[in-house]
Amino acid sequence: MHHTTLAQMAITALIVALLPLSIAWISKDASRYRKLVWIGVFLTFDLIVFGAFTRLTDSGLGCPDWPGCYGLANPFLAHEEIRAAEALQPTGPVTMVKAWIEMIHRYLAMAIGILIVAMMAVAWYRWKKGRQAAYRPGYPTFLFFFVCLQGAFGAWTVTLKLQPVIVTMHLLLGMGLLALLTWYGGRQDQLLRPASAVVPPARLVPVRRLALASSAVLLVQLFLGGWVSTNYATLACTEFPLCGGKLVPEMDFEHGFHLWRELGKTAAGHYLPFSALTAIHWVHRNFASVVVLVLGWTVVRAWPIAPLRPLARAIAAVLALQALTGVATIYLNYPLLLAVLHNAGAAALVLLLTMLNYRAKFLHDAPAAHR
Incomplete structure (x- = not known):
């Protein structure tokens, strides 16, 4: 894949991620970092649901390569290739609608990856400045490597043509990421609001x-x-x-x-x-x-x-x-x-x-x- 295509995809994912990052930044929450973590939980839940929609509409191979679509950044640019594949098989697996469903899923996944990179970067920066318990960097660093593993299974889902064990592991890792982010959110809540009930x-x-x-x-x-x-x-x-x-x-x-x-x-x-x-x-x-x-x-x-x-x-x-x-x-x-x-x-x-x-x-x- 050409480096220009990768740059275009990265910019698109960054634009998608800017909205939740902006919400966290302008938040009046006592802890913007806590807000960022829970936004990550919310978007990961959304990604799992949209991933189910992608799978259930048979859109997993809507773009039959990875990370782009026929080597290009989005289905608009791959219009000719998608229409040619659709003409050969009108009901799929490649159609314009399915290609967009698959690429939206990928962009949302990349945006969540950017949010986790932001969590890790903020944690390391604040930890070096003040050693505050809320910013211990070990956990967000682990999240970064975990989401990279999840991304790898997402790629193998496409390149191995929806092999059942790979797709199932991709689902389980997505659920695992949701659980890990939720646990991290609970930790941020605890640090901000210690328990009053005994x-x-x-x-x-x-x-x-x-x-x-x-x-x-x-x-x-x-x-x-x-x-x-x-x-x-x-x-x-x-x-x-x-x-x-x-x-x-x-x-x-x-x-x-x-x-x-x-x-x-x-x-x-x-x-x-x-x-x-x-x-x-x-x-x-x-x-x-x-x-x-x-x-x-x-x-x-x-x-x-x-x-x-x-x-x-x-x-x-x-x-x-x-x-x-x-x-x-x-x-x-x-x-x-x-x-x-x-x-x-x-x-x-x-x-x-x-x-x-x-x-x-x-x-x-x-x-x-x-x-």
Whole structure:
């Protein structure tokens, strides 16, 4: 790719990033840096939802190279190449609409990368000046390397032609970035507004353990959900709670859960049998009951603790919404809006569980910090 194209893309991403950077700069918040972190959380959540929209509209190869579009900075400049590809295959994978969806996703991702670079730069600068706890540079530096890894998987998603394990890892890393930024935001909140409520540590220990268990269970379900989506197995079962008229349908776990293979193919290069897609869908569907039970019990234990009650209430609401949208996508034959909402609900659970984990830890550690 020509260096002029890279410069044009960098300038576009910087323009996208200037709005959130300006919001943080002119903010009357007691800590502009804290504001910047939470803007990063907000945009990362948006990126995950838009990434789901990109995947669900089959726009992941809207521009079949990376980082540009046919070696150019945007679909306007690649108009001829896109129209030629669209003429050969009118329904995709390359169309003008899909190219724009894919490039908007990339620009938003690059803008978030710029925000994290800004966090890291400010942290190092302020740390060298005053050694303030809010600006310890280790965490934002780790975020920088993490977002670079996420960017690498974004590139491999395109260059390896939507290989399911790569796309699923790209999704999990996006959720991981959301969790890391949320944790960092919680730390900034704690430094700005120390806890006033005192909760006996003995009441918090079981909630902390359950919150960690809930995060682990949710991570497994995120992988399974990503595996369903990247293998296009959402409609492998079109009824609920049965699948193909049976509680336990015919399933091919060996091919369905073989990780390193091409999209729609077995490891040997043959077409993936429908029973493999059924296995992928069925495991995700049934593991959802484990998620509901574990997260539901976490909500029950956290609810009586006043500082944790708002988070418990929000988790309960999102969990119910997830169950509703998950079943509705089956009965309504996979409408796009519901599928995007289901992905947004998963991201919301990641955000809320991270906040619950941090809040429970902070409240548990607060009495020791005051001794």
